[in-house]
Amino acid sequence: MASQYIVRTKGLIKEYTMGDQTVRALNGVDLDIYEGEYISIMGPSGSGKSTLFNAIGGLDRPTSGSVFINDVDMAQLDAQELAYLRCHTIGYIFQTFNLIPVMTALENVTLPTVFAGMPTDDGIERGIELLNIVGLGERLHHKPSELSGGQQQRVAIARSLANNPSIILADEPTGNLDLKTGTEIIELLKRLNKEQGVTIISATHDLKMLDVSDRIVYIRDGKIAKIDERKDLDIQIGEMEREGELGH
């Protein structure tokens, strides 16, 4: 049965061995994410937020439980299929931008299309189009070191969209940006979410993110503590801010 869910996790458990101790970073997470949703995962450091994020992104295999992306069980995929998934289905945005320093903005955005086997000219055309969308049409040939943090993150967003993914995974996308730039990045993500229908899953500490999220998932001690819907949010905002502060 085709579902409206784009990501589903079932009984997700991840254990790490530290010395002779076993630490359970995820302790049975069941999470369903709808197609086209803007979802924020919140939680203090060590809550298992990053582990969940890695599991959804196919960056790390869970100890048990499964992650389904478009109804595909990720545990069943071999290396080449996983690479295909990372290339085509998921776009990644990182806290530290992670542009390839030796390449220009355009080359960075074009790189995923190269991995996808797109002809060079088409890739360049696509790259220019995307950089225009994120408002960097004038800086195609700048190296990352010649761009500000906000601009680098815009390039990274353009890059994440290169192969038209259905999901964008953003790991603390505003974590290294100042307040104003962070707001701009969040607005850009929301705009892409609305206009292109791409599902956005974001791990964040940033309270500004809550305003644009459809749902907010709170992770505590490897479990989902609660899920807030956007429509219930306005009344709770005071409470959440307290929680956010406690979380730091």
Next chain:
Amino acid sequence: MSVDQAQRTHPRGSIGRQIQLPLKKAIEISFKSIKIRFWRSMITAMGIFLGIAFFSSVRMSGEFANIQRAYILQIKEDIEKGLRTPSIEDTRLIALLEENQEERQASENRMLWLSIMGLLVCTVGITNSMLMSVTERYKEIGTMKCLGALDSFIVKLFFIESTLLGFIASLLGFILGWMLISIINLFTQGVIAFGGNFWWASLKLMLLSVFIGTLLTFLATIFPAIRAAKMPPSAALRVEI
């Protein structure tokens, strides 16, 4: 907004397989990588450059000795056949040839042995710098994997980069060693040093030097390249620098 939403890349419930990238792309990326880290790359290459310079200078002095020997033997033969009246210089050269033949051969072998040891040390040095380069670039490697790079692509990237460096460094190293020894012999022996099979010997030595240098760099990169390929994509998410 004109981005085509027409086709999401694959139907639900199925997944494609990632394609292998053409070698041309890997070469292009490696080349850029060397260019941007030019001085650092040069330091990596310096080991093999100096090693090959040493090796080729030792071999080249051997070649010069051979040329000189052939030249003197020719004189000796001419004298014995009565085609030439021995001058004082000729007698001196012939005496020199017979005098320390064995000793010179031994010292030549020692030098060759030394230069080979030098090359082995350089190989370890290159492994070390390539390992550092992998550690330094863990984030870049992780990011590439997140963007869809296969392990084999990462391996290719590192091999191409180091082999290219090894090739250039050993070619330049040969030129340095060869030029130094040639200049020295020009002064000690004069133009006779460049007769005989000088050019042929130089060409053979050049091919040998470049082959050895490139091969050693290639071998030195096996371990670092595998380590880079095994880097998990989640390395891209690490925040500490």
